[in-house]
Amino acid sequence: MLQKTDVLVIGAGPTGLTVAIELARRNVKVRIIEQRNQPSTRSKALVVHARTLEFLDILGVAEELIQHGYTSPGIDFSADAKNPLRASMYKLDTRFPYILILPQAETEAILEHRLNQFGVEVERSSSLTHFQETEAGVCATVEYQDCSQAEIEAKYLVGADGSQSTVREELGLPFEGSPYSWTAFLGDVYMEGHHAEGGTEQHSNDRGLAFIVPFDDGSHRIVTIDRKYQNQSKKRQLDLVELQESISAILEKPVYLSQPKWLSRWGSELRLAPRYQIGRVFIAGDAAHTHSPAGGQGMNTGIQDGFNLGWKLAFAVKGTFPQSLLKTYDRERYRVGSQILRTSDLLLRSLLLRQRLLRQMRELVFRIFIPLPFVQRKLAENLSGLGVSYETGVGKLAGKRIPDMEMMSAKHERIRLYELLRFPGYTLILFISPNQAQSRRKQIEQILKNGDEMLRAHVILNNGLPQLHDFRASTLVDYRGDFETKLGTETGRILLVRPDAYIAFDMDNLDATTFEKQLKQWKNTKSFSRTALAV
Numbered sequence: 001m002l003q004k005t006d007v008l009v010i011g012a013g014p015t016g017l018t019v020a021i022e023l024a025r026r027n028v029k030v031r032i033i034e035q036r037n038q039p040s041t042r043s044k045a046l047v048v049h050a051r052t053l054e055f056l057d058i059l060g061v062a063e064e065l066i067q068h069g070y071t072s073p074g075i076d077f078s079a080d081a082k083n084p085l086r087a088s089m090y091k092l093d094t095r096f097p098y099i100l101i102l103p104q105a106e107t108e109a110i111l112e113h114r115l116n117q118f119g120v121e122v123e124r125s126s127s128l129t130h131f132q133e134t135e136a137g138v139c140a141t142v143e144y145q146d147c148s149q150a151e152i153e154a155k156y157l158v159g160a161d162g163s164q165s166t167v168r169e170e171l172g173l174p175f176e177g178s179p180y181s182w183t184a185f186l187g188d189v190y191m192e193g194h195h196a197e198g199g200t201e202q203h204s205n206d207r208g209l210a211f212i213v214p215f216d217d218g219s220h221r222i223v224t225i226d227r228k229y230q231n232q233s234k235k236r237q238l239d240l241v242e243l244q245e246s247i248s249a250i251l252e253k254p255v256y257l258s259q260p261k262w263l264s265r266w267g268s269e270l271r272l273a274p275r276y277q278i279g280r281v282f283i284a285g286d287a288a289h290t291h292s293p294a295g296g297q298g299m300n301t302g303i304q305d306g307f308n309l310g311w312k313l314a315f316a317v318k319g320t321f322p323q324s325l326l327k328t329y330d331r332e333r334y335r336v337g338s339q340i341l342r343t344s345d346l347l348l349r350s351l352l353l354r355q356r357l358l359r360q361m362r363e364l365v366f367r368i369f370i371p372l373p374f375v376q377r378k379l380a381e382n383l384s385g386l387g388v389s390y391e392t393g394v395g396k397l398a399g400k401r402i403p404d405m406e407m408m409s410a411k412h413e414r415i416r417l418y419e420l421l422r423f424p425g426y427t428l429i430l431f432i433s434p435n436q437a438q439s440r441r442k443q444i445e446q447i448l449k450n451g452d453e454m455l456r457a458h459v460i461l462n463n464g465l466p467q468l469h470d471f472r473a474s475t476l477v478d479y480r481g482d483f484e485t486k487l488g489t490e491t492g493r494i495l496l497v498r499p500d501a502y503i504a505f506d507m508d509n510l511d512a513t514t515f516e517k518q519l520k521q522w523k524n525t526k527s528f529s530r531t532a533l534a535v
């Protein structure tokens with residue numbers, strides 16, 4: 001019998017789980033299938049960046065991740081671990097000014113638990129083998145461990161099925177790029193003879209490059225890219241002795257390894273799909289892009305793809321916004337994916353320089369430029385994901401990430417903006433002064449009437465007492481002046497914020513007629529381009 005659902009997600013890695021949570025928390029019927037018969041225990045991605053944590057904060061799981069991991073100051077660029085040159089995250093304007101070190105298996109377990117809380121279970125031992133578009137959507141053939149099959153019809157299909165994606169192949173999308181020529185050794189092991197301080201320590205010499213990341217339990221992730229071992233077959237199982245010899249040679253001192261939890265010979269590829277959407281089918285995460293591990297971007301980009309896609313799909317299923325909203329996923333995330341391919345490749349190539357003279361020059365250049373405040377800020381923003389912005393609507397803040405801010409309610413409770421953004425629709429903010437609250441009251445009330453189940457409004461005063469105002473929307477005070485210092489905005493401004501904490505459009509006046517025209521165009525526009533939204 002044909003089974004039906006709204007969205008079928010293929011793959012329960014970090015990307016697929018994020019899409020599924022975003023749908024499930026909006027009461028969209030979603031199924032998520034996974035070919036593996038049990039959750040992965042592989043540590044794989046260890047780095048969780050600030051923007052990912054901000055999204056996971058909106059999903060309500062950031063604190064849990066932080067409790068299980070440890071924080072590290074940033075990403076090291078120098079190959080001299082004793083004297084690190086670091087892109088420090090400490091000065092970033094975010095609730096999470098660091099990188100979180102947490103094995104991917106634990107991130108996945110926390111995400112899966114969150115999905116379960118919305119009543120959705122991962123359907124394991126279930127593989128997508130084929131799909132075809134139908135009038136109502138997409139009909140997928142799923143094969144189970146006992147070789148039985150089922151047909152599932154969904155309005156939309158999401159391929160979050162990793163770099164070997166069946167969905168991408170079935171779509172006939174090329175995965176453009178090339179494999180890297182190098183092979184890395186990877187081991188999660190105990191180590192004696194070297195003390196690593198945490199973070200992402202790097203070393204290099206004539207033999208090659210090594211990364212060392214300590215885990216909470218005293219063991220370490222060790223990765224080496226060693227010139228001596230590049231001609232071996234990638235299929236041969238790595239043994240502890242080889243890894244020990246390799247890391248000792250690169251550290252230039254004897255190191256003793258024991259109790260391996262995971263040993264792997266591993267290579268990555270540099271590839272990007274030219275499109276992330278065809279019709280009702282989407283690809284996300286490693287299915288859409290795969291690249292060098294430098295900078296720890298893979299899982300983070302996948303989770304951020306998933307977050308961008310999830311709410312848009314939910315709105316499309318519910319018919320609350322035009323289908324064209326979905327097109328912005330491809331446009332926005334393809335641009336981010338191609339940028340990440342370029343930067344992570346450049347970073348790895350610079351670390352893998354073969355000749356000593358070139359390596360010395362690299363160190364010199366890094367030592368001159370990386371400490372500069374402007375370079376520090378740019379590097380930290382780019383690596384953390386906080387620097388991503390999109391082309392959305394009109395207004396000087398349109399398309400920018402809105403940072404988290406703390407406000408006070410009439411009952412003196414402290415409320416963070418990102419807690420308000422857990423609302424599944426758009427968030428409308430009227431940032432006003434107490435004077436404007438009096439003098440523009442009629443216009444403000446008219447604007448607030450536009451609130452509905454997809455749009456929740458909040459009035460935010462720059463000072464004064466929220467309890468003195470009885471608007472139909474919640475009224476809070478920006479008691480720390482965050483709107484001015486973090487957003488650089490003055491009172492008398494309206495901001496429409498997307499569910500993924502980017503500003504859809506903003507206005508620098510409180511005129512209700514202009515606002516309603518703008519909102520109408522926003523809801524109905526066929527294209528979310530600046531011209532289409534211009535009033």
Ligand SMILES: Cc1cc2nc3c(=O)[nH]c(=O)nc-3n(C[C@H](O)[C@H](O)[C@H](O)COP(=O)(O)OP(=O)(O)OC[C@H]3O[C@@H](n4cnc5c(N)ncnc54)[C@H](O)[C@@H]3O)c2cc1C
Nearest residue numbers: 011013014015035045046047128162285286297298299300
């Ligand atoms: C050693 C290593 C270190 C890494 N370090 C970092 C890091 O520090 N930071 C970082 O951000 N990234 C890192 N990465 C990359 C990161 O692991 C990936 O980018 C991330 O797993 C991608 O998530 P995903 O959900 O898109 O795909 P995956 O994690 O690959 O998940 C895809 C899922 O789909 C399932 N699947 C595949 N085909 C089918 C099918 N036909 N039917 C049903 N299910 C299917 C698979 O079983 C899998 O569970 C690292 C990777 C490795 C290997």
